[in-house]
Amino acid sequence: MVTAPVRPDRVQDLRDLLATMNSGPGMVDPMNGLVPFGRFDTLHVARFVIADDQTLDDRTAFPGLPATERVLLIFLADCDGPGDALLARIAAEAGNGLRDIFAHCDDFDARADLLAWMRAHQTPPTAIYVNWIGRTVRQVREEAALHEALRVALAGMSERDARQLHAKLRAAMANGPRLTPLEPRTLGQWIGFILSIVGLLILAILLFIPTIIVAPFFLLMLRRAETTDPVTRKRVNAAYTRAIAIDEDRDVTNPFSAIGSLKPGWFRLAITVVALRAVGLSAIFLYNRGRLARVSTIHFARWVLLDDNRRVFFASNYDGSLESYMDDFINKVAFGLNLVFSNGIAYPPTDYLVHRGAWREQMFKHFLHRRQVKTDVWYKAYPGLTNADLARNARIRQGLEKSHLSDDEARRWLAEI
Numbered sequence: 001m002v003t004a005p006v007r008p009d010r011v012q013d014l015r016d017l018l019a020t021m022n023s024g025p026g027m028v029d030p031m032n033g034l035v036p037f038g039r040f041d042t043l044h045v046a047r048f049v050i051a052d053d054q055t056l057d058d059r060t061a062f063p064g065l066p067a068t069e070r071v072l073l074i075f076l077a078d079c080d081g082p083g084d085a086l087l088a089r090i091a092a093e094a095g096n097g098l099r100d101i102f103a104h105c106d107d108f109d110a111r112a113d114l115l116a117w118m119r120a121h122q123t124p125p126t127a128i129y130v131n132w133i134g135r136t137v138r139q140v141r142e143e144a145a146l147h148e149a150l151r152v153a154l155a156g157m158s159e160r161d162a163r164q165l166h167a168k169l170r171a172a173m174a175n176g177p178r179l180t181p182l183e184p185r186t187l188g189q190w191i192g193f194i195l196s197i198v199g200l201l202i203l204a205i206l207l208f209i210p211t212i213i214v215a216p217f218f219l220l221m222l223r224r225a226e227t228t229d230p231v232t233r234k235r236v237n238a239a240y241t242r243a244i245a246i247d248e249d250r251d252v253t254n255p256f257s258a259i260g261s262l263k264p265g266w267f268r269l270a271i272t273v274v275a276l277r278a279v280g281l282s283a284i285f286l287y288n289r290g291r292l293a294r295v296s297t298i299h300f301a302r303w304v305l306l307d308d309n310r311r312v313f314f315a316s317n318y319d320g321s322l323e324s325y326m327d328d329f330i331n332k333v334a335f336g337l338n339l340v341f342s343n344g345i346a347y348p349p350t351d352y353l354v355h356r357g358a359w360r361e362q363m364f365k366h367f368l369h370r371r372q373v374k375t376d377v378w379y380k381a382y383p384g385l386t387n388a389d390l391a392r393n394a395r396i397r398q399g400l401e402k403s404h405l406s407d408d409e410a411r412r413w414l415a416e417i
Contacts, residue, residue: 001077001304002087003123004105005070011050014073014104018048018376026247028379034097035090037379042086044137045300045317046077048101048377049257053311054240055370058345061230062264069307073105074257076315078300080136084119091115126273127280129301133288135390137381138180143393144385145177150396150417162410170400179397197285221267222353229263232346236369244374249321252386253299255378256316256325260371261345262309268343269309271353275339276303294332296387297325303340312344319386326365334358346370392416 006014021032030038037046051072059065079086091098091114098118102108108117153172159165185193248254262268283292292298301316318325329337338357342350348364350357358364385393399405399413 001123001125001302002075002118002121003304003306004073004102004108004121006050006073006104007106008071010104011052011071014101015050015376017101017104018050021048021377026250026378028377030379034100035094037381039093040079040086040090042080042137043379044078044080044381045255046377046379047075047255047257047315047375049074049076049315049373049375051257051259051313051373053259053261053371054237054373055260055346058232058234059261061232062345065261065264065310069311070106072259072306072313073101074313074315075101076302078130078302078317080138087118087122088115091118123304123306125280125302125304127276127283127303129279129283129292129298130288131292131296131299131387132290132390133284134183135394139182140382140385140390140393142177142179143397144382144389146173146179146400147393147396147417149173149176150400154414154417162407162414163405165414166399166405166410170403173400200281200285219352222271225263225267226350226352229349231349233363234346234366234370236366241369241372244372245322248375248378251380251383253317253319253380253383254322255375256314256318256322257373257375258314258368258371259306259311259373261311262343263345264310272312272340272343273305275343279303279336279340290387290391292333293336295328297328299387317380319388326368330358330361330364337364341367344371 017034021028021034023029023032028037030036035046037043051074053069053071056067056069059067077083077086077090095114098114099108099110102114102117103110150169150173153169153176154165157165157168159168248256262272287293290296292301297319299317299319302314304313304315305311306313320328334357335354338350338354341347342353342357344367347367348357348360396413396416399409399416402409405413
């Protein structure tokens with residue numbers, strides 16, 4: 001993620017320039033003339049966002065916070081392999097387009113080293129979520145091609161026996177789409193994974209007694225903050241929300257970008273950082289195979305602290321409509337929304353951090369809509385495929401690679417096709 005302030009007099013010019021990367025409203029041209037995302041075969045999703053915060057007036061209830069913040073240009077990408085390697089490749093192959101884009105930012109010098117400038121403006125995440133760690137762009141595309149080839153082949157077969165159909169399809173795919181062997185974890189990766197778990201367990205044990213001692217004081221401070229913090233209730237601008245929806249709800253998967261202010265003070269910041277670190281760790285060790293808690297529609301998500309920790313930027317890539325996305329979280333993990341977002345100004349009031357809050361559905365939706373900003377450019381390497389599609393295609397591949405299936409297994413496998 002590369003972040004830089006936009007010159008105040010160049011915001012609209014930049015927005016107009018980014019619009020030239022799209023072939024239509026909300027539809028990026030993968031081979032556009034500025035940053036041709038389609039060239040980069042390790043890139044899952046990417047976006048350019050002009051983060052113009054629409055909620056700074058909410059800060060009037062919290063003296064001490066600046067009344068204004070700079071409009072930020074955010075370039076964000078999720079990729080296979082080291083992020084810096086992709087950054088270097090994009091700088092080398094799309095340097096002219098990136099220079100045209102970043103020329104609208106404060107301290108950009110067109111004569112300077114582009115890659116060095118981008119590295120200097122990288123913004124580390126506080127938490128990241130990946131739907132399925134280890135699933136590459138190549139794997140997604142190859143398995144989608146395999147599914148289509150099997151579907152076509154199956155349509156031309158008259159067999160009724162499931163196991164015979166499995167055998168015939170295996171034979172038919174001998175000359176079918178190429179499948180790159182999946183790379184298992186190396187011994188070093190397994191050792192690192194196990195050592196990380198052991199380290200976390202040791203840390204938890206060491207912190208157990210101090211946590212028990214501190215807990216009553218923490219709860220008292222938390223409850224005092226919850227009952228004394230100003231409550232801001234502002235309805236969303238329906239026309240603003242509708243305009244974003246028209247541009248973004250174009251595929252089975254959509255982007256969401258939002259920026260908002262944290263309540264001031266070390267206490268709220270500490271809760272936010274601890275909560276996001278917990279989300280990041282759980283995404284690595286617990287929720288790394290298709291689900292974030294009970295939610296399975298998110299491809300990638302990222303939480304980033306900005307502006308000396310005064311604001312949080314949130315970006316996600318999700319299946320379905322924004323309304324269904326919000327409902328999914330409210331119905332399944334509202335306590336998690338409270339844990340992560342309740343330290344933001346104007347969030348619906350909570351009880352002891354996890355109760356109420358997002359369960360106040362309309363208040364929560366107004367909170368989220370008001371902080372949403374337009375995703376000016378959004379790229380996805382495999383349009384038309386949901387997380388459910390990716391999981392199904394992976395199961396189809398697994399079934400094809402097995403030489404023998406039982407009758408029940410073969411029937412279930414054929415049903416997937």
